[in-house]
Amino acid sequence: MDHLLYIEAVIECRISPELKEKIGNLSFQSYRPNKKNILVIGPVPGQKYSEIVFPILSPDPSTKKDIHFLKYPIYVGGNRGRGQIYPDGGKSNNTVYNATSAGIVSKIVRKEKGGYEITVVDALDGHQSVDVIPRGPELLVSEGESIKLDQPLTSNPNVGGFGQGDAEIVLQDPLRIQGLLLFFTFTNHNY
Template sequence: MLRILTFALRFCFYFPFTKFQGTISSEKRIFPFESNALSMSFLSLTSNFIKESKVSIFHRWFLSILAIWCCLVPIVEPAQSYPIFAQQNYANPREANGRIVCANCHLAQKPVEIEVPQAVLPDTVFEAVVKIPYDQQVTQVQANGKKGALNVGAVLILPEGFSVAPAERIPEEMKSKIKKLYFQPYAADKTNILVVGPVPGKKYSEMVFPILSPNPATDKSVSYLKYPIYLGGNRGRGQIYPDGSKSNNTVYNAPAAGTITQIEPSSPKGGYDITIETSNSLKTVEKIPPGPELIVQVGQTVQADQPLTNNPNVGGFGQKETEIVLQNPLRIQGLLLFFVFVVLTQVFLVLKKKQFEKVQLAEMNF
């Protein structure tokens, strides 16, 4: 939030007095956060209007504040999950030990499924079906402490050379299965790693990825081999932020052993401040954000790391691995020719046998 306020002040005081070189969408240094496309477009148009118009400084200030307000409105809404965290903090989403980095924030383990063809031909569009099953009747704790529906997200790590299929290459039947999903690469230089979400879980618990296979004839870095595919999928919010702090979607434990002497509401929106007095009369305050429900009361003796709240998390993360073969068309043609040769050989053997039997029968009659 401090970064957002810093940006807001900089925008309000920088634009009224200075001619901005280029649009906001192309000036990356001034943005300390990621926003959605609508807010970015509005800020870009506002900055161009301020730059090109001859309005007074007070009008410029008003337009700057209005642009900041329109930008901050979508930012402060409760977010369901943050795939951008992984993209900002990890160059590769799959660690050396095989674990996908999403598991660092989503601590609960849940199943995921992936279905791909056993083999594909080069320069071919095929489906990768990702399933993130969960009970769609359950609700989760939102960032504001209220209950809401679960969102889902996925990261699909394809072999080098594989990528999301261009829109003009996707068949109409496949487009109807994809619906309105948007696939973005994990990074500019990692087009084989696709990220989706967060999206509504009730609508996208099953996702269809349109994948384009590479062509070794044009891409010499690719060979006709068997390749692994890695999937990571989550439903619901995480329990830990990248900086190590807890979200309100996890259990809170006692920081020390002692007696609970006081429980006070921390804000009108919810949350509690729990005061624990240790045996040496030291007082420790544990702040509980809105969301988790208390399972302790004043006067209760607790041990260190004993849960003070329930665990509101109903989601979790899972990963799966499968394989796909990039098949050489010449191998298929060779296999077909071999089958034809075998069939013809069998036919000739049968004909030869019939001919031999006729000769034997003729000799016996003679």
């Protein structure tokens, strides 16, 4: 019989500086408040993240009576290039960006940390709108170009793929380990 291990994402204040460095800027959160053992990570570009490190908080059997000291399987699956929207609803840089208004591209400003600000002037009323493009997508429009509403401003970098893996976590009772060490200590002194 398989047992379900209720792992949880570790809150940021409990992550060591060394682990923060390994995690990088990954976005991860629980799938649902009542499904804390299912984590959503990313989206991530596949070329950069062939391996992902994320922290988990193991359950405490002394506080959760349905948890026991056992071996628990963990299954992980991930889509590469399919995450056009972050778990919080914001667009990622792994999607096509479309014009939010029609008009003439009057100005394209390359931002210092990458990405662009594209100013579009409506030919009818002169209203200006600015589309912000994050670092990553390739720009398809140029200054002076006439664009339509919802016209792609960037290429679509979305490439697909799926990966999966499984592992096991052993939830050990610290008293068993301490007992084993004590046993080794006493048996070692008899020789």
